[in-house]
Amino acid sequence: MSDNRIPLAGVIGSPIAHSKSPQLHGYWLRMLGLRGHYIPMDIAREDLETALRTLPKLGFVGVNVTIPYKERILEIADLITDRATLIGSANTIIFRKDGKIHADNTDGYGFLENLRQQAPHWNPKAGPAVVLGAGGAARAVVATLLDAGVPEVMLTNRTRVRAETLAEDFGKRVRVVEWIQAGNAIEEAKTLVNATSLGMVGKPELRVLLDGLRPDCVVNDLVYAPLQTKLLLTAQAAGCTAVDGLGMLIHQAVPGFERWFGTRPVVDEATRAAILR
Ligand code: NAP
16 A cells, blocks of 8 residues: 555444544644545444454554444454553554554543543542443543542442442442432542433433532533533532533544544644534
8 A cells, every 4th residue: 555645534333423523533634734534434233344454455544433333343453452451442443554453442531631621620639539320431431530549439320230340340449339329429529420321412311419519529521412411500500610521522532633644633622613513
């Protein structure tokens, strides 16, 4: 393959029409004046491996992977980063020159960079964190919070066994709390993260008790549609710092874009506005 080919990247999922990634990468490519294209690809499960082995031959330098393939990709990849192994899923794929498929997970990176940007005073060591949810996103959040130095993560999920399995993978600093007792745990929290899909457009509202929220708590909702969820509005009313989920979506895309297109993009208000348009 000639080195002069225009680099191609994209996002693989099914369905894929809702993905904001093409808009985001397209915006950065235009703003930075770079050669390259980023394409949404709806690929059936049975075709996933063939597609991933073929794309590099067509000029693709990598892809993002989204629902429902973030776990399946680990069975196909030749090389997997430690953080993707720990989280149990990958969202960023690099097609290496030696033909190997390299899988990484940048959700935790995006989560942390967003918190740091929107809540610069946030101190992970200030006290315990409460994480709502025990799915793929919660795994990335728990791994990242522990890494950042949070003393304890109180983890709560509708399906308790899922929270217990997650806690077992991360050791003693993760304590499982009953879903109906989430409100009590929140009274102690210095960081609160909603990593469930509750509150998202088309999903039920998040109904955990928030009366005990302390004003020094930083509250992050991973849901970004709507941007201002009821959780964030309640947090603001309680005097907390409220962090929306859009920044995570943008920041998690940075490492892939830099690797594929050779320039590190900035995440600023104009980027957010471009995605919201
Ligand atoms: P997932 O693996 O499907 O997990 C969904 C989570 O939501 C589970 O903990 C599930 O609990 C909980 N849940 C769903 N319906 C519920 C209900 N009716 N009552 C109580 N709990 C319920 O999904 P995910 O990939 O972790 O994503 C979770 C959320 O994070 C989604 O809204 C997603 O859009 C968002 N997210 C945002 C970003 C970002 O960049 N901002 C990145 C990743 C994910 P059970 O285990 O009991 O089913």
